[in-house]
Amino acid sequence: MLISLDWLKQLIHIDKTAEEVGALLTGAGLEVEGIHKLEAVKGGLEGIVIGEVLTCERHPDADKLSLTTVDIGTGEPSQIVCGAPNVAAGQKVVVATVNSTLYPTGGEPFKIKKSKIRGAVSEGMICAEDEIGIGTSHAGIMVLDTDLPNGTPAAEYFGLNPDEMFEIGLTPNRADAASHYGVARDLQALLKTPATLPDVSAFKVENTSRTIAVEVENLEACPRYAGVTITGVKVGPSPEWLQKKLRAIDLSPINNIVDVTNYVLHELGQPLHAFDADQIAGNKIIVKTIAEGTPFVTLDDVERKMKANDLMICNTEEPMAVAGVFGGKKSGVTEATTTIFIESAYFSPDYVRRTGMVHGLKTDASFRFERGTDPNMVITALKRAALLMQEIAGGIISSDIVDVYPNTIQNTELSLSIERTHQLIGQHIGAERIKTILTDLGIEVNGETETELQLSVPPFKVDVTREADVVEEVLRIYGFNNIEVSEHMGTTYMASFSKPYPEDVTDAIMDYIADNGFHEIITNSITNSNYYKPAGDAEVAGLVNVVNYNSEDLDVLRKSMVFSGLEVLRRNINRRQRDLKLFELGKIYQQQEDGTTKESRRLALYMAGNLTAESWKQPGAKMAFHDLAAVVQNVLRKLNASDYETQPLQPNPYMKQGVSYVKNGTIVAEIGPVDAGVAKFMEVKEQVWYAELNWDYLLKKYKANLTAEELPKFPEVRRDLSLVLDKNVTFDQVKHIAFRTERKLLQDVNVFDVYEGDKIEQGKKAYAISFTLLDKQQTLTDKVIDSTMTRLMQQFEKQLGAFIRK
Incomplete structure (x- = not known):
């Protein structure tokens, strides 16, 4: 999952570097696997600043050159030789400072050095737009109309500050963080700074001329379904800012309507879908399952045979979309679309997960629905999308918001033991600290005693259903690294002790x-x-x-x-x-x-x-x-x-x-x-x-016996013997004699075959035994091996009456 630092800053105030934010997120359970810099233009205009031309005189040794002094915010003016005909004193200009690198439009990059031009020192370069790679004009230097202080980075003036992307390995239990706002909620607790939702107060219904009715037949699969209609839209390319946001998180812009639904999904974590309202037969949406084997063509032009448990978004005549997973070919937004119906819903994770697996469909929407979305975000996201579409595609809101939500999904009520929390954390952090963390995470504290907190966990915390889950929430914000290791701590799994319990x-x-x-x-x-x-x-x-x-x-x-x-x-x-x-x-x-x-x-x-x-x-x-x-x-x-x-x-x-x-x-x-x-x-x-x-x-x-030794540097040697013994002789006797005879080199004795039959004397049995020898100081020689085996055979013959088969 990719999260944009610039996008986060629109939702919460952040005054830390990307590396510092990444460390905070990783410590809180949102593992940052990498931080990638995204430059709006090559080089990011690094080392290029806003300056003011203080003086401008003709170069004494060149008619077409000017000798200027420029204030670039360093305290001492810089002398710069400029060949542009339009340079003049009093201008605000773009200056490439010494040691900066320029990436000109259509040219090779080059580094600015302090130099002499026709005998005059030049400490930088006053630039045209093609020289810094933001345009193609070379008619003259850029003259800016700005009150920004001298020395301000040019990237800030042009709105081209590089963005930094966090690549987060999202674990399945953190569905609540599958959006920029979800990540901002964690930062709210980590930075003690409030995260704010986008303002949707400007949402206004202009008329109700195009109301689309909604009927939900399967409330188990779709507990909440909302929608609104916008008429008079013009489908086309998205503005540059929106395309930039989507490209930053590896999404390809499609058109202004679809791009808004993708933008809101990644901003708020609520998947949306836009239908061409003119394709909704009967002006009615019906949310239901359909007959087994019903054919349906999805947006990727593939005809699929639907299952009886697949939840579908239908009109009065036919299916239009696979709920929470994929849209249909017929009802999608095209360039000819002028009226749209925006869907915002809460679908059952079980239904979406099953449908996605059966049909092999994985989308950004299904990724979130199958893990669990926030039913309380449905209307906020709907209004946010409607306002953005009005802003970039025109049109007016032509229906009230329809919201089918008969059975409200309640918060999870839990009791949290303060003592148990401290026990699981392994450290006393205090009831007030626990309450602050929970409140910052959006978990309500509805009551408390000296020993217990009564909590109300909102549904966006999908995986917080038990006391242990709440403790995990507290611990990840408090910080695993802040838990001190007690000198008296003992465990059953980390190490052995001389007197274990x-x-x-x-x-x-x-x-x-x-x-x-x-x-x-x-x-x-x-x-x-x-x-x-x-x-x-x-x-x-x-x-x-x-x-x-x-x-x-x-x-x-x-x-x-x-x-x-x-x-x-x-x-x-x-x-x-x-x-x-x-x-x-x-x-x-x-x-x-x-x-x-x-x-x-x-x-x-x-x-x-x-x-x-x-x-x-x-x-x-x-x-x-x-x-x-x-x-x-x-x-x-x-x-x-x-x-x-x-x-x-x-x-x-x-x-x-x-x-x-x-x-x-x-x-x-x-x-x-x-x-x-x-x-x-x-x-x-x-x-x-x-x-x-x-x-x-x-x-x-019993005594714990944890020992370690260096791995042997020299190879083991195996030798096998076949011993014919009396039936009453046990392998254990053979083993004990072997280890008493050779205490240094013998590492292991193993029997790998036993024979009793007519090919040996009655009352006898034959053991096939392997002997593993090792000298930890040097490589064993044949002489030493043969000598050892001879001594073993002699003792077996002497003590057990063994016959050595050769």
Whole structure:
């Protein structure tokens, strides 16, 4: 979006440079991506000023030259040699000062230097109009009739001051700033200077001889529709000032009527459309949707098949325009048009957006309508356009303004907590400052207490609908750069601290698990003692009984998380939701021998069904042990507990096999399949993979470990081995032996294939394992690599009885 600084200055007083204004706008959320200088003439008449000829005498050594002294506002007169026949003392003239550059009409540019002409010093040049590029006459120097002080820039006299354009990357939530007046509203709050709307008080209805009736059939799509008729207009080119304004924002002038509608759109943000009133059959506008597939030719000569939900502007016989998007070929303004009907409306963003997407139409009007315009600007923009058209195209206003607006769009009423505002901003700025900013932005403060403000948000603030939105408005005007960073500030996302809050660590892990497709469940800590009875008296003995329980199904506190999850799985599977990944952070309870109750937290994860759904491309893949193990291992890694040992699971009543992760002698996690008998007892008809993590222990031992080191300068080397081992040897054993054998160079050990079959001895298995080696100080040589691999192979043979396949 392009915004003209000169245009802004017509709406608000600005005494800052373009760079300063750009910085203010960017800080307020209207990111200025670039500032471009637009010169009315090449060079912008820089260095060319108004001067006064004080004396004029014939040059002593040249009959056709004059020797003059000229006051150019510097305090000391400048001596200038001039060859024009019409130069004389007392004249106001245009002077190109020393070091300025002239861009003459039809000639090459040249720089003015202090020089000697026929022996006389000349400190500048008195100019003709073709010499400064504003005309073609070379009959003599320009003699001006002006009282402007000497030294005034010539660009100011000729009205040729260069404009500066802000290229703004408008974000979707700032529909209110999609115009010069919208930007001026932000500057009003930033500069503490009022922005003023164009004066439309001169609007006057001359007669009502050409009234166009309006009927809105679809008020949902068009809550407000207004219009007025002007007769006796003469369509033609726009005046230079209007063409200049449009070209400055990359619009091509078309004719004076269309140019005015574009001008007002970019000035006030309200799209308009001008119809040839003589083409409005029945002298009536009907706003409605039309039948599916109705053909309609738009202004670009393309016939389109309209949809049933497309809102159209019609007359009594046919459609004339696609509401809020594009005009029609038949009703557009031409050179023969003498009577126009100006449309100004508020269209539903949903309807305009849908129509624009379906037909691939994007216009300046639809850009604004689909984001939301200001229903309260409809009449102001209509009057502004009518007055401008009268000024440049003639004609008289020949109807009252018709305004169909049965259901007024109300302001949004909000309560704003002062404390919450300060909390979200991160700094106390005071209630008075908050009120001032909101008032400057056009948000009304209708009431207040010590803790709260009652606000009325006008509809042009399309995206301000919640308290947080209001806080954002306050913050962007107050300035993000003005928020001080407290030395006591802590966050969960910017950095890690040596003693982080346990709640923050917990939230981060829960987010990670949820991001991996798990759904969090919340179940009751009170459960059914019958679940534990099949495991025997020892299991039941450790239960914590509930006194005065209301249901026999809820008589004890749970001893394990497993049954809580199985209840949820059963309920979902019975309702044909078979592919499930669930997790819960909850408490378990254990009766101690001394009669006390031990309470601890466990993180439980459950998986059942398919990991991937079946499709034409691939069959469904069942969830497996390693799918759950990968999540658990990553959780442990995030908790800096990855230095665990893996051990075979000690059988328990709920899982007969699996893996335990042990750290410093404490079991931190267990993974395995839920025992088939337990699953059957709980009426769960799918295999369930279950993991339980000792959450309290993991949090207690957790320490933030944010480290950084320089990236290695030398390449890694990979070597592979195929080891034939006894079936009971785990990969974890291989890994630990490897890292104990080579502590410096070995970076990673990974198994990429496992084979068991008739090609190797019964009771054996083959591991294909990769070893990654790296020396951070130098490039590894073959000798070092071979030596390292030999030592690894020797230890595998010695400690594991491995056979190395070569």
